[in-house]
Amino acid sequence: MELTDRKKKVLRSVVDLYIRTAEPVGSKAITELPDMNYSSATIRNEMADLTAMGYLEQPHTSAGRIPSAAGYRLYVDELMLDYRLSVDETRSINTAIEEKVQKVDKLVEKVAKLVSQATDLPAITAAARRKSATVTRYDLILAGRGSFILVVMLNSDEVFNKLIKLPVSMEEADLKVLGAVLNSAMTDIGAEDFTAQLLDKVMRSAGNAASLVPVIVDFVCDLLRHQGSTNVAVAGQARLLGLPEYRDVDKAQRVLESIDEDALSNLPAIMQSENGTKVLVGPENVAQELKDTSVVMTKFDIGDGMQGMIGVVGPTRMDYAKVTARLSYFAESLSKAFAKPETKQLPQGTEDADNHKEA
Amino acid sequence: MELTDRKKKVLRSVVDLYIRTAEPVGSKAITELPDMNYSSATIRNEMADLTAMGYLEQPHTSAGRIPSAAGYRLYVDELMLDYRLSVDETRSINTAIEEKVQKVDKLVEKVAKLVSQATDLPAITAAARRKSATVTRYDLILAGRGSFILVVMLNSDEVFNKLIKLPVSMEEADLKVLGAVLNSAMTDIGAEDFTAQLLDKVMRSAGNAASLVPVIVDFVCDLLRHQGSTNVAVAGQARLLGLPEYRDVDKAQRVLESIDEDALSNLPAIMQSENGTKVLVGPENVAQELKDTSVVMTKFDIGDGMQGMIGVVGPTRMDYAKVTARLSYFAESLSKAFAKPETKQLPQGTEDADNHKEA
DNA sequence: CTTTAGCACTCACTATTCCTGAGTGCTAAG
């Protein structure tokens, strides 16, 4: 059977209505739409055809139709009308993003909150490094009170520090020696290259400050390893509960639990995929718990070889047009904000703070 | 009427059973308990008395009894048997805490997760500074590629940094001058003391590096202000949904929403209160949405003039004994871990393969 | 060949009724 224009129009109407009402759509409701100059019988025939073709489903014989996964798919791919963001929407997204964000993990958290708010659905954000982290530079600052500050700069231009107590008293000269050794022997190598031999060698050249080497190496290794791991944040889980499809607490709980742990494993895999906004409708999701749920996600670029992802989780009946529009705009704005470092007060690459409390 | 020992015993049994089953407790169920050598009629009489005294309630004439808020209160204050933590429990809490935590905000997040996990309820943690933050020391490091690193140490011994691009090329000597000026003019003052006059004065003495002053002041003010604000994290909201009292989605949602915003405002007030573990039963909560819900919370000390709070939210029918025991132990362990800074600084091995299972 | 009116039919959902049994309060005997 052929998918005529009218059939498409009917399908679109069904999806649109179902998105709005969350209830099966009957033929009569369709006829009442503007631009639908057919009788309910005609619509019924078309709907019967669409059902036979697998785009619609009937919960039971005497109910209206709801879109099937295939129906949503078609809708998302071809039928959906572009949602134009209002000036208000773009503005509120922009002002939200423009606030300065210092650290990547904070950024991830904040964006998750904003996106969840903008879509009224639970949101997930993640950020991951594309290249592996290495140290480009060490600095040691004697800080009085028997301690010194270790400042470490990474190839990503992020800077971290840690306040370290001195086990024995030490001269500024000793630290200078140590700094020189560190900078010559332990830069531009990954976490896995900090071998026992290297440690040994460095300690021997470090003179008086040798006892500090293990502490430093420990900190740096930890840091580098952490850089490699993906940074994930989830926000707005409670919003799921407002939706009629999640009146069933068990269902809601299952979904919420699964997006709490996705944090861990599933996401990195998805990040590999191609660019652009992607919609996963119900059964297209790999995770069993999300079979009834759709996911919309986009990637965006942060500077410094980092890549971010924004995702939204909701019922298959979600307003795909609106959600994808907002998500894409978010991603675009974020990428843009990071692409032009000096223009705003949010210069990428000039930001990073980290601290360590010694107590 | 007097509260005899037997009445107390019955009340305790009712609460205990209700905590376990979440269903009204009948007289027969009580008689079946060990150590209860009375007939159901006797128990019924006692329960009638307890009801008259306001410690128990009847959902309807022909149902068992459930504890009233006053009943829970009495239970928590006097009746509850101490819950002894098992070795396993103390050990798992200890190992969890011992993992190194770098930043206060990370700590707060992590503790929230741990506590939620330990109690199987949503948890809230917060940390706030008791004294206002000031800068004790500035360092400037020329970092090549036209930028420098600003390192700032606070009176709390926390160290922060930021990589800043140089608008014009600059000599190391210029930075040295600037550093000296900053250290002499802008230390030991709060965020509100960074006045326009001060800025002006510093800029004039800063020589070649004057153009950097605004950027630095901006960063520092921001930092100091941020230090003042309370740091809050919520974890495990989804656990609420597993409980029978929150089958009602609306109710669950209301509670979840309220503990999402408490983050912002309510908590600081509570932090003022006296020390020790505190239980707020149902209607004792100020927030209207939590009328049906109980809150258990404790304070703990972080070093450096900071104070933390751990809280757990659950149904009035929660296992107060277990929850308070675990919470107190958590608080105690955390305070202890922060009290002895040096003990485990050195034994920290270079070996730690995979320590980011959550986050 | 397409569209539409008409009609019988289906079936989820709601309301109503009935029934059951856990649990109660009271009374009177031990």
Add this chain to the structure above:
DNA sequence: CTTAGCACTCAGGAATAGTGAGTGCTAAAG
């Protein structure tokens, strides 16, 4: 003071009937 016994209450489940939105099909009209 305790307990056995008994009549009573009432939430919750099962069974039943009624309602109406929506369907598919047929046959007439365009």
